[in-house]
Amino acid sequence: MPKSDTHMTMRVVNHIRTMIETGELQPGDRIPPEREFARKLRISRASLRTGIGYLAAMGVMDVRHGVGTFVADGPPELGKSSLSLLGALHGFQSWQMFEARRILESELAALAAERGREQHFASLSEEVAEMYATVGNPMEYLIHDVRFHRVIAQASGNPILAALMETITSALYDERRKTAERSRDLKESADLHREIYRAIRSRNAAEARAVMERHLTMAQSAQDLELAGAPAPLSENGKPRKARRKAVDV
Amino acid sequence: MPKSDTHMTMRVVNHIRTMIETGELQPGDRIPPEREFARKLRISRASLRTGIGYLAAMGVMDVRHGVGTFVADGPPELGKSSLSLLGALHGFQSWQMFEARRILESELAALAAERGREQHFASLSEEVAEMYATVGNPMEYLIHDVRFHRVIAQASGNPILAALMETITSALYDERRKTAERSRDLKESADLHREIYRAIRSRNAAEARAVMERHLTMAQSAQDLELAGAPAPLSENGKPRKARRKAVDV
DNA sequence: GCCGTTCAGAGGTCCGACCACTAGGATACA
DNA sequence: TGTATCCTAGTGGTCGGACCTCTGAACGGC
Numbered sequence: 159m160p161k162s163d164t165h166m167t168m169r170v171v172n173h174i175r176t177m178i179e180t181g182e183l184q185p186g187d188r189i190p191p192e193r194e195f196a197r198k199l200r201i202s203r204a205s206l207r208t209g210i211g212y213l214a215a216m217g218v219m220d221v222r223h224g225v226g227t228f229v230a231d232g233p234p235e236l237g238k239s240s241l242s243l244l245g246a247l248h249g250f251q252s253w254q255m256f257e258a259r260r261i262l263e264s265e266l267a268a269l270a271a272e273r274g275r276e277q278h279f280a281s282l283s284e285e286v287a288e289m290y291a292t293v294g295n296p297m298e299y300l301i302h303d304v305r306f307h308r309v310i311a312q313a314s315g316n317p318i319l320a321a322l323m324e325t326i327t328s329a330l331y332d333e334r335r336k337t338a339e340r341s342r343d344l345k346e347s348a349d350l351h352r353e354i355y356r357a358i359r360s361r362n363a364a365e366a367r368a369v370m371e372r373h374l375t376m377a378q379s380a381q382d383l384e385l386a387g388a389p390a391p392l393s394e395n396g397k398p399r400k401a402r403r404k405a406v407d408v
Numbered sequence: 409m410p411k412s413d414t415h416m417t418m419r420v421v422n423h424i425r426t427m428i429e430t431g432e433l434q435p436g437d438r439i440p441p442e443r444e445f446a447r448k449l450r451i452s453r454a455s456l457r458t459g460i461g462y463l464a465a466m467g468v469m470d471v472r473h474g475v476g477t478f479v480a481d482g483p484p485e486l487g488k489s490s491l492s493l494l495g496a497l498h499g500f501q502s503w504q505m506f507e508a509r510r511i512l513e514s515e516l517a518a519l520a521a522e523r524g525r526e527q528h529f530a531s532l533s534e535e536v537a538e539m540y541a542t543v544g545n546p547m548e549y550l551i552h553d554v555r556f557h558r559v560i561a562q563a564s565g566n567p568i569l570a571a572l573m574e575t576i577t578s579a580l581y582d583e584r585r586k587t588a589e590r591s592r593d594l595k596e597s598a599d600l601h602r603e604i605y606r607a608i609r610s611r612n613a614a615e616a617r618a619v620m621e622r623h624l625t626m627a628q629s630a631q632d633l634e635l636a637g638a639p640a641p642l643s644e645n646g647k648p649r650k651a652r653r654k655a656v657d658v
Numbered sequence: 659g660c661c662g663t664t665c666a667g668a669g670g671t672c673c674g675a676c677c678a679c680t681a682g683g684a685t686a687c688a
Numbered sequence: 689t690g691t692a693t694c695c696t697a698g699t700g701g702t703c704g705g706a707c708c709t710c711t712g713a714a715c716g717g718c
Contacts, residue, residue, distance in 0.1 A: 215465035216490035224679035237487035240466035474710035
């Protein structure tokens with residue numbers, strides 16, 4: 159998509175991109191200090207920083223003040239929190255977020271059932287066990303919950319869908335953290351996760367998809383309930399700035 | 409996700425975000441000239457530019473040299489071409505891209521069948537007609553093809569899923585453009601689009617999903633064939649790094 | 659009325675200085 | 689000896705102010 163030559167920023171982006179493609183740079187690697195790198199590329203430090211900023215915004219680079227600049231590591235995600243920004247711009251609604259997640263994760267679960275490997279099953283099993291063990295500790299529980307879904311995404315064998323899921327999940331995360339779930343809910347949640355795990359392990363794609371959908375539907379209604387007794391009013395395009403803010407923060 | 413206060417870049421991002429949330433800024437609007445805006449925010453122009461660059465990278469702002477900086481207009485998309493960058497980093501494969509698209513668009517078609525409105529149906533019908541009319545002109549055809557899918561995304565009533573689709577599609581676009589389709593293929597393609605349109609209009613979600621899936625599966629195998637048949641793909645910049653580039657550029 | 663020229667205003671690039679954070683070594687103390 | 693504190697080199701962050709390039713529209717000659 160991006161033109162090369164002219165714009166300095168694109169020159170930087172393409173240069174780093176090439177370094178990645180040739181294997182010269184790998185996830186976790188550090189790039190040279192800005193001053194040095196800028197000299198090597200024959201551009202000003204300011205321009206170099208523009209390019210790096212661009213890559214950082216897209217989640218490809220990870221800049222750490224006082225330490226250095228690194229190639230992003232960990233699960234790929236499209237543009238850190240870009241979804242919430244876009245949401246502010248286009249008025250995304252909470253339920254749309256959940257719907258998107260429900261659809262993605264359901265398919266992910268089905269794919270995981272078809273393509274998952276022993277190692278994935280083992281990880282899933284482990285996380286389920288941890289979930290049961292931390293039913294009394296929502297904070298801890300959430301960590302394993304997230305990991306569980308992340309393992310499924312990996313097991314699906316499609317890193318792109320996994321990245322999309324990661325994007326939505328992280329946008330949903332903040333809101334979710336605020337929902338102080340009760341222990342009884344967590345027990346039910348753990349049960350559902352166990353069901354999902356079993357369906358995947360037995361390579362029953364349809365079942366995995368169905369249970370995952372049930373799980374996420376329940377999670378959504380639980381949160382809706384928590385947030386307000388009133389069901390979400392879909393004004394579609396309403397003026398009320400109040401509602402707008404709500405949709406935005408999701 | 410982003411901390412506020414300290415980092416200038418986040419101060420800018422949050423400020424603009426707030427302006428968007430309050431409705432002070434709307435898609436298509438122009439923000440003040442950099443020098444002036446920087447003065448108003450009490451920060452240096454460089455810092456302001458960093459923040460704007462961040463927003464631009466995520467597709468929220470649209471910067472035009474010599475003209476001005478605008479709030480993004482048109483269909484939302486997550487981080488312009490961030491997918492192809494991430495692809496380079498994590499080695500995304502072509503088939504994974506197609507799979508993701510197939511899953512997303514199938515669900516989108518189903519949702520469109522359930523929620524679409526008369527105006528959407530009218531647009532779809534129009535695009536189908538245009539497709540038949542431009543069967544002899546691949547360039548023109550492609551435009552209406554893209555529009556057709558975009559209208560379905562809108563009709564689905566879920567802008568988030570639509571944005572995800574847009575992201576994948578635009579990453580796929582370059583590759584797709586190179587595939588000089590023959591007229592006969594286009595005729596078949598138009599027929600399928602017409603089927604999809606009919607299913608949606610008759611609110612048959614299952615049928616819409618199925619036909620869409622068939623359409624995209626065919627499109628994928630057609631392109632695979634094209635790529636395999638012509639063994640001397642344009643290397644775009646000389647380097648023989650074929651296999652690698654393939655996985656990357658998709 | 660058409661078309662090339664001019665020009666103001668907007669973003670793009672650069673420089674060089676200085677600030678702020680981090681990690682790890684050097685030092686002081688118990 | 690062990691531990692806590694301080695110091696410092698290295699790296700990203702911010703600044704401002706000069707200059708370049710691009711775009712669009714007003715201007716003026718034909």
